[in-house]
Amino acid sequence: SGFSNIDEDFYEELEETLIMADLGIKTTDAILENLRAKVKEQKIKEPAQCRELLINSMIEQMAVGETAYEFENRKSIVLIMGVNGVGKTTTVGKLAGQLKAQGKKVIVAAADTFRAAAIEQLTEWANRANVEIIAHKEGSDPAAVIFDAVTAFKARNADVLICDTAGRLHNKKNLMEELRKINRIIDRECPDVYRETLVVLDGTTGQNALAQAKEFNEVANLTGIVITKLDGTAKGGIAIAIQSELNIPVKYIGIGEHIEDLQKFNASDFVNALFQKNE
Amino acid sequence: MAFDNLSEKLQNIFKNLRGKGRLTEADVKTALKEVKMALLEADVNFKVVKNFIASVQERAIGQDVLNSLTPGQMVIKIVNEEMINMLGGSAAQLQLQPAGEITVIMMCGLQGAGKTTTVAKLAGKLKSMGRKPLLAACDIYRPAAIDQLIINGEKQGVSVFSMGDKHKPLNIAKAAVEHASKNGFNVVILDTAGRLHIDEGMMEELQEIKSNMPVHQTILVVDAMTGQDAVNVAQTFNDKLGIDGVILTKLDGDTRGGAALSIRAVTGKPILYAGMGEKLSDLEPFYPDRMASRILGM
Numbered sequence: 001s002g003f004s005n006i007d008e009d010f011y012e013e014l015e016e017t018l019i020m021a022d023l024g025i026k027t028t029d030a031i032l033e034n035l036r037a038k039v040k041e042q043k044i045k046e047p048a049q050c051r052e053l054l055i056n057s058m059i060e061q062m063a064v065g066e067t068a069y070e071f072e073n074r075k076s077i078v079l080i081m082g083v084n085g086v087g088k089t090t091t092v093g094k095l096a097g098q099l100k101a102q103g104k105k106v107i108v109a110a111a112d113t114f115r116a117a118a119i120e121q122l123t124e125w126a127n128r129a130n131v132e133i134i135a136h137k138e139g140s141d142p143a144a145v146i147f148d149a150v151t152a153f154k155a156r157n158a159d160v161l162i163c164d165t166a167g168r169l170h171n172k173k174n175l176m177e178e179l180r181k182i183n184r185i186i187d188r189e190c191p192d193v194y195r196e197t198l199v200v201l202d203g204t205t206g207q208n209a210l211a212q213a214k215e216f217n218e219v220a221n222l223t224g225i226v227i228t229k230l231d232g233t234a235k236g237g238i239a240i241a242i243q244s245e246l247n248i249p250v251k252y253i254g255i256g257e258h259i260e261d262l263q264k265f266n267a268s269d270f271v272n273a274l275f276q277k278n279e
Numbered sequence: 280m281a282f283d284n285l286s287e288k289l290q291n292i293f294k295n296l297r298g299k300g301r302l303t304e305a306d307v308k309t310a311l312k313e314v315k316m317a318l319l320e321a322d323v324n325f326k327v328v329k330n331f332i333a334s335v336q337e338r339a340i341g342q343d344v345l346n347s348l349t350p351g352q353m354v355i356k357i358v359n360e361e362m363i364n365m366l367g368g369s370a371a372q373l374q375l376q377p378a379g380e381i382t383v384i385m386m387c388g389l390q391g392a393g394k395t396t397t398v399a400k401l402a403g404k405l406k407s408m409g410r411k412p413l414l415a416a417c418d419i420y421r422p423a424a425i426d427q428l429i430i431n432g433e434k435q436g437v438s439v440f441s442m443g444d445k446h447k448p449l450n451i452a453k454a455a456v457e458h459a460s461k462n463g464f465n466v467v468i469l470d471t472a473g474r475l476h477i478d479e480g481m482m483e484e485l486q487e488i489k490s491n492m493p494v495h496q497t498i499l500v501v502d503a504m505t506g507q508d509a510v511n512v513a514q515t516f517n518d519k520l521g522i523d524g525v526i527l528t529k530l531d532g533d534t535r536g537g538a539a540l541s542i543r544a545v546t547g548k549p550i551l552y553a554g555m556g557e558k559l560s561d562l563e564p565f566y567p568d569r570m571a572s573r574i575l576g577m
């Protein structure tokens with residue numbers, strides 16, 4: 001906005017913008033320190049130029065690698081995980097729909113056997129996406145569902161298997177062990193199949209999302225992040241902190257509750273949105 | 280980092296201050312910078328932090344720091360007290376009509392916040408208080424939302440009223456109240472679909488319910504992990520619907536839960552309960568003093 005100089009007020013406004021976008025105080029401080037150094041080094045005088053420098057370096061940092069969507073070109077197994085209510089099952093449904101529309105043979109696995117009506121919910125999504133679902137009864141062993149699903153994946157010569165899992169908070173030891181076991185079964189049964197392991201993060205989540213990414217990464221070597229609910233007013237800026245600290249790229253964003261509301265991540269759109277005021 | 284904990288950090292800042300007698304503006308400012316960092320780390324809203332720090336600063340300057348307390352402790356004490364105050368002082372209660380009348384409770388909130396689960400948890404609480412709750416399935420959008428409520432109702436031994444997904448939520452809610460009055464239920468809890476606060480059409484759906492039938496308590500369900508946006512969400516739900524209280528979910532995680540402070544600051548509405556797990560018994564009263572310590576990381 002209307003700054004004529006790069007002064008303390010200018011930096012303070014940037015600080016506010018970044019913190020309000022959920023980047024967190026540590027990441028914000030680091031980014032601004034780096035920016036100050038560059039401004040000095042490159043003798044930048046114009047606030048607009050300084051903003052541009054900041055935005056461009058953040059876009060560069062968030063850029064998705066060229067092989068990020070390689071799983072689409074291969075036979076692959078996609079494992080979806082995350083804490084409660086972030087949008088895992090919905091994302092499985094949306095992704096299944098997209099891959100199916102590309103003409104692929106897709107199977108989804110209902111490995112959330114815990115939450116009430118989780119299986120019915122995924123069944124409805126499988127119908128919408130017009131793909132096959134492998135499911136057992138509520139309360140059954142999720143590892144057994146996964147075993148059946150990978151067996152079906154091989155037997156039916158499918159292109160992609162997408163596994164939904166139960167929501168679990170990353171500080172729950174037993175539930176994280178259960179996930180480790182699921183991951184291991186896939187590794188063991190399909191050692192040569194291309195793997196995509198995605199953690200789903202709710203875009204409205206604040207600093208805790210970093211701890212989530214860390215813990216899920218520890219259990220299952222994440223290959224990417226899905227940020228949901230970016231159709232709201234939250235910005236999902238914690239993804240920047242996660243990228244800085246863990247080097248895990250965002251690959252998809254969720255922007256609604258319909259099957260078409262999943263987009264591949266665009267770093268430029270994402271970073272620019274961080275700087276847009278609501279309303 | 281040598282000093283991870285806020286108390287230790289403050290103690291360290293004030294190491295050489297003892298014997299000085301009173302806290303000067305500069306002393307307090309240095310200390311409050313650490314408090315500010317802690318609050319932002321905990322996701323308290325940036326603007327709420329600014330106001331909070333300003334009011335603490337005013338109180339802390341000139342305080343005696345003699346003998347009994349170290350200056351660090353003194354600042355923490357003030358910060359803690361102010362925060363408990365802001366969080367509502369003591370635990371607040373859900374307001375129910377007399378048992379001879381029907382109390383209608385409407386749950387609302389963003390997608391995935393924990394509404395449907397909390398509806399069932401709350402029903403269990405009310406049942407154990409001797410009330411006769413009926414759950415009304417007013418989420419006609421989310422796949423299997425009705426099944427989810429029915430399964431949870433069964434687990435709690437509580438009846439669920441549903442008309443499928445082809446009727447307006449208002450009509451379902453009205454019919455549920457009628458069903459309640461004919462069948463001896465005295466609390467009706469409406470499970471509504473998750474919605475974004477900026478979704479005009481979906482917000483109107485809830486306004487329509489509130490303006491066409493008595494709703495005694497409108498409860499906003501909020502995920503404790505929510506970041507800076509919590510204020511926008513809470514303020515908009517409050518402006519558009521008028522909320523009576525808040526339930527914070529997923530506090531069994533390791534989030535610091537600064538959203539609690541933000542929501543309380545912008546709406547002034549009490550936080551009634553804390554969701555502490557996925558089991559339907561995992562609902563606890565909300566204690567402002569514990570929440571204050573948690574947010575401060577102590």
Ligand SMILES: Nc1nc2c(ncn2[C@@H]2O[C@H](COP(=O)(O)OP(=O)(O)OP(=O)(O)O)[C@@H](O)[C@H]2O)c(=O)[nH]1
Nearest residue numbers: 084085086087088089090167229254255256390391
């Ligand atoms: N607005 C919006 N809502 C979403 C998005 N993704 C999912 N949702 C909604 O968020 C809620 C939770 O989604 P689910 O897919 O059930 O989440 P989950 O992670 O599978 O939940 P659990 O299995 O209970 O842990 C549902 O109401 C979804 O419709 C999104 O991108 N935008």
Ligand SMILES: Nc1nc2c(ncn2[C@@H]2O[C@H](COP(=O)(O)OP(=O)(O)OP(=O)(O)O)[C@@H](O)[C@H]2O)c(=O)[nH]1
Nearest residue numbers: 084085390391392393394395396473529554555556
């Ligand atoms: N760990 C934990 N999980 C919770 C808590 N409350 C709810 N959940 C979980 O959060 C997820 C979402 O809960 P729901 O009750 O479906 O949320 P909702 O607000 O009804 O979701 P929508 O109807 O899709 O908007 C589920 O996996 C619940 O089991 C809690 O206090 N702690």
Ligand SMILES: [K+]
Nearest residue numbers: 202391392502
């Ligand atoms: K959430």
Ligand SMILES: [Mg+2]
Nearest residue numbers: 088089112118
């Ligand atoms: Mg799910």
Ligand SMILES: [Mg+2]
Nearest residue numbers: 394395418424
């Ligand atoms: Mg629900």
